[in-house]
Amino acid sequence: MKQRLVSSLTPIAAIAPFVLALTAFVASSSSATAQRRGEGQQVLDDRELMLDSDTWIYGDLERGLRESRKTGKPILLVFR
Amino acid sequence: MARPSNETETGKAVLELLDKFVCVRMVYANGTDLTMFQFDNDLTFAAFFLNADRKIYGRYGTLPSPRSGIAGVSQRGFIAAMQGALELHRAYPANEASLADKRGPKSPVAVPEDFDDLVEYQNRIEWSTRAVARSCMHCHQIGSARFQHYRYRKQPVPENVLFPWPMPSALGLVLDIDRAAHVQRVDENSIGKRAGLEPGDDILELAGQPILSIADVQWVLHTASDPCRIAAVVRRGDRRVEVELDLPQGFRRPRDGIPFRWTDRHLSLGRVSGLGIGIRLRDLNDEERRAAGIAKDRLALVETRGGGRRFGRGSLTLEPDDTVVEIDGLDDRMSESDVYAHCLQKHVPGDVVKLTVMREGKRVELRATLR
Numbered sequence: 234m235k236q237r238l239v240s241s242l243t244p245i246a247a248i249a250p251f252v253l254a255l256t257a258f259v260a261s262s263s264s265a266t267a268q269r270r271g272e273g274q275q276v277l278d279d280r281e282l283m284l285d286s287d288t289w290i291y292g293d294l295e296r297g298l299r300e301s302r303k304t305g306k307p308i309l310l311v312f313r
Numbered sequence: 314m315a316r317p318s319n320e321t322e323t324g325k326a327v328l329e330l331l332d333k334f335v336c337v338r339m340v341y342a343n344g345t346d347l348t349m350f351q352f353d354n355d356l357t358f359a360a361f362f363l364n365a366d367r368k369i370y371g372r373y374g375t376l377p378s379p380r381s382g383i384a385g386v387s388q389r390g391f392i393a394a395m396q397g398a399l400e401l402h403r404a405y406p407a408n409e410a411s412l413a414d415k416r417g418p419k420s421p422v423a424v425p426e427d428f429d430d431l432v433e434y435q436n437r438i439e440w441s442t443r444a445v446a447r448s449c450m451h452c453h454q455i456g457s458a459r460f461q462h463y464r465y466r467k468q469p470v471p472e473n474v475l476f477p478w479p480m481p482s483a484l485g486l487v488l489d490i491d492r493a494a495h496v497q498r499v500d501e502n503s504i505g506k507r508a509g510l511e512p513g514d515d516i517l518e519l520a521g522q523p524i525l526s527i528a529d530v531q532w533v534l535h536t537a538s539d540p541c542r543i544a545a546v547v548r549r550g551d552r553r554v555e556v557e558l559d560l561p562q563g564f565r566r567p568r569d570g571i572p573f574r575w576t577d578r579h580l581s582l583g584r585v586s587g588l589g590i591g592i593r594l595r596d597l598n599d600e601e602r603r604a605a606g607i608a609k610d611r612l613a614l615v616e617t618r619g620g621g622r623r624f625g626r627g628s629l630t631l632e633p634d635d636t637v638v639e640i641d642g643l644d645d646r647m648s649e650s651d652v653y654a655h656c657l658q659k660h661v662p663g664d665v666v667k668l669t670v671m672r673e674g675k676r677v678e679l680r681a682t683l684r
Contacts, residue, residue: 273446276340280440283338290337292438297337301365307402309334309395310361312342312352312452 323388330395334362342450344436347420353478353531354456355574358386362398362525369415370401371525372532375480375490389491390526397493397525414522417536421462425450428458429465456574467661472539475654476565477574479534481527483564486510494524496547504564508556511549518546539564566650570595582653586666587681589630593617594637594649605636605671612637612644614652631679632672639669656683 283291290297294310301308317327339345349367352359355376362370373394375385401408426434431454439448456477463470481488485503489495494516499505516524519533520543537543540562547554570593571582583592594614597607607613616631631637638644640652641659656666660683668679 273443273449276445276449277440279340288331288336290335292339292341294337294339297335298365298367300335304335306333306335307370307398308337308361308363308365309331309398310337310339310350310363312345312350312359312361313338313340313357 317388323392326392327388327395330392330399333399334395340449341438342425342452342455343434343438343448344424344426345455347422347424347455348418349416351417351420351532351535352452353528354452354454354459355478356452359452359528360391360394362394362401364402364405366406368405368409368412370398370412371415371523372528373526375527375531385490385527387490390489390493393491393493394526394528397523401523401525408523411518411521411523414520414536415532421459425455425458428455428462430454430458430461464657464662469658472563472565472654472658473535475657476567476571476650477535478531479565481505481530481534483534484508484510484558488516488527488530490527493526494530504558504560508545508558509554510545510547510556514547514549514554516545516547517553519543534560534565563651563654566648566654568596568648568650570649571653582649582656585653585684586656587684588668588679591618592631594652596646596648597636607636607638610646612639612647614647614649631670635670635672635677637668637670638676639667641667 280291283289290300297308297310300306317324319325319328349369350361352361352372353374353376356374357376359372359374361372364370371394373386373391401412405412422428424436425431426436431450434450435448437448439445460470460474463474482500484505485500486496486505487498489497492515496505496510496512496514496516498512499510516530518524519530520537522529522533524530524533533543537560539560541560543558543560545556545558547556581590582588582594583590593616595617597605597613597615599609601615602609602613605613614637616633616635616637619633637652640647640655643655647655660666662683664683666681666683668681670677670679
């Protein structure tokens with residue numbers, strides 16, 4: 234299960250930050266509302282995908298710190 | 314950075330290394346501890362390596378030219394940074410003292426929502442379809458809000474807020490994006506050259522901090538005092554070589570024009586100075602100076618964009634080919650960055666800046682009100 238998730242989800246997680254951020258940057262005022270709706274959906278889709286991940290902890294540094302303490306692994310924290 | 318995939322050796326290596334970390338993904342900036350997590354807010358991909366004691370090992374993520382998107386990062390460079398972080402983790406806590414300055418000075422506000430421009434945000438996201446995008450704070454907003462924090466208080470904007478995250482080019486260095494901090498080129502007459510750095514050197518330490526990436530080099534430059542001297546340790550072949558880098562006053566200021574950043578797209582020289590949206594000032598070269606009868610050590614910045622766009626009727630702008638030869642009575646040679654810093658460090662919004670420009674062979678006095 235984990236292997237499957239690592240191979241299928243991690244690559245998406247690694248590039249999704251670019252996609253979301255660039256989407257935000259190219260927003261034009263005339264389509265701001267529609268763009269915001271689309272951006273919101275992308276964030277939600279991304280979250281749904283990531284919440285199921287065995288590899289990534291989504292939006293919860295405190296949980297990451299506890300996990301790091303428990304496993305002895307260092308933390309890789311990625312801001313999109 | 315391309316998507317890592319099991320189909321390539323480097324992709325496989327990235328995925329294997331991820332397994333050695335607790336991976337945490339933040340897609341919003343709301344609630345971020347700004348003293349702990351200081352990074353280039355214009356990045357679309359910024360990584361920290363840290364441990365459960367909240368000790369930072371290093372950073373990854375570089376935007377050499379903000380218009381170039383993701384060109385400052387690579388899978389190989391990311392691998393090198395991850396491997397370096399794992400080494401530091403194995404050596405912890407014996408190396409704890411060397412990590413102290415990986416954390417920056419106290420932020421003027423604790424969390425982004427405390428900035429004047431971001432008070433409308435909460436420290437969490439509204440996870441409903443309608444509200445999620447509106448409630449999600451973007452990292453680049455922090456950079457803009459930090460800048461305005463000083464302006465609203467009529468305080469000088471600090472040098473490292475005006476010119477954040479200097480590239481290694483500030484030292485005259487080009488580093489290989491596929492390695493941790495490997496010197497590819499050293500420019501003549503540069504800080505790096507004067508220090509004795511050579512192509513092929515691997516920068517291991519700067520200012521006593523272990524270096525995992527180009528972002529770590531930028532971090533040291535971003536937090537360095539101005540001017541200062543910093544120690545560097547490099548690997549040259551099988552030797553460790555120690556050098557000292559002398560960073561002169563204003564070392565962060567780009568000499569060849571202020572690069573575009575999302576953070577300050579509303580905060581350009583033309584906008585804050587009131588001189589017209591879109592202006593760019595270029596230092597006249599020797600030949601142009603000779604032709605114009607301007608000495609080499611005197612101010613001579615020509616407007617290159619064909620004049621600024623006006624803010625409104627009657628507002629002041631620079632005209633096409635105007636050459637600024639004096640600002641507030643100063644006529645020492647300056648770059649566009651120096652003029653920008655002058656406006657934002659010697660003046661506060663509402664002040665009037667006096668300029669003298671050469672326009673069609675005549676000296677013209679202009680007064681611009683800082684916005």
